[in-house]
């Protein structure tokens with residue numbers, strides 16, 4: 001005999017949400033929390049259920065305490081060991097897999113960043129589940145939305161795996177509030193796996209400008225800039241006047257006008273700033289794939305038929321070598 005349930009749909013959903021338990025994998029570099037990884041907490045919040053943060057490395061006490069204050073996080077699992085400082089997937093993936101098994105998480109979220117993309121496929125393989133990549137929305141406990149074919153088609157995917165290993169597109173989930181939580185801090189298990197990979201060195205592009213992936217304003221230049229000298233003469237002053245990060249099209253990167261780390265698009269970075277201002281960029285589909293979710297798109301191009309004008313909210317038809325310096329001067333005033 002089944003007693004008829006008097007609980008409403010909403011009550012049933014929230015009872016169900018309590019059974020969900022998510023792990024947000026938080027990236028730290030040299031004892032600093034990478035704020036972009038807090039989007040993983042937001043994704044977990046959208047799902048519902050309990051949220052745990054995970055941090056590993058050496059000298060992480062202050063970053064763990066910072067993460068414990070993040071709104072919505074109930075618990076932080078920390079593993080203090082310098083072997084995880086560079087997040088080498090060979091050792092970090094087994095570490096994560098062991099902690100996921102121990103705590104019995106139903107969902108694991110990480111950013112679809114170099115860190116997450118390096119790590120999560122190995123974690124999925126170790127747990128023998130299918131990874132769900134680069135999601136932009138959560139439809140339910142097992143159903144997620146993700147773009148494919150450079151954003152030209154949207155997939156809704158359903159997973160029957162017991163543990164969902166998910167990377168999230170940062171531009172689709174805001175970073176969680178840094179204040180408002182008071183999570184319990186616990187020590188995780190450390191399998192101390194011996195690996196044959198050794199971290200030797202890294203060569204990071206250093207810049208005082210806002211980070212391209214998370215900046216609220218981006219100024220991008222394309223092949224229309226003609227040379228590296230012109231790119232450097234025209235684009236940075238406008239970016240400085242706006243307090244913006246600098247981006248570039250692949251053609252500009254391939255021509256040597258801008259560093260590879262500045263490429264926006266299908267094979268570059270995904271950005272969704274408040275303002276995306278671009279000059280000398282035609283608006284090829286592969287470029288649009290990386291910036292079309294920007295709140296306001298402004299384009300300067302001498303060709304009135306350039307496809308960028310089809311997505312631009314504001315367009316200026318003209319020679320960028322006149323228009324950009326003019327705009328820069330006006331902004332400075």
Ligand code: FAD
Pocket residue numbers: 221222223224225248249250251252263264265266267268269279280281282283284285286287290300301302303306318319320321
């Ligand atoms: P062009 O298409 O050459 O456009 C230059 C524009 O500048 C033109 O519209 C022209 O009218 C304008 N212009 C020229 N002179 C002036 C002037 N004086 N004043 C004003 N306007 C001027 N591209 C990306 O950007 N990002 C990616 O991630 C990416 N991934 C790709 C992946 C694949 C698999 C493939 C096949 C391609 C990819 N591309 C990517 C390349 C993409 O297809 C385009 O070739 C590229 O975006 C073009 O860059 P562009 O707009 O700077 O150059």
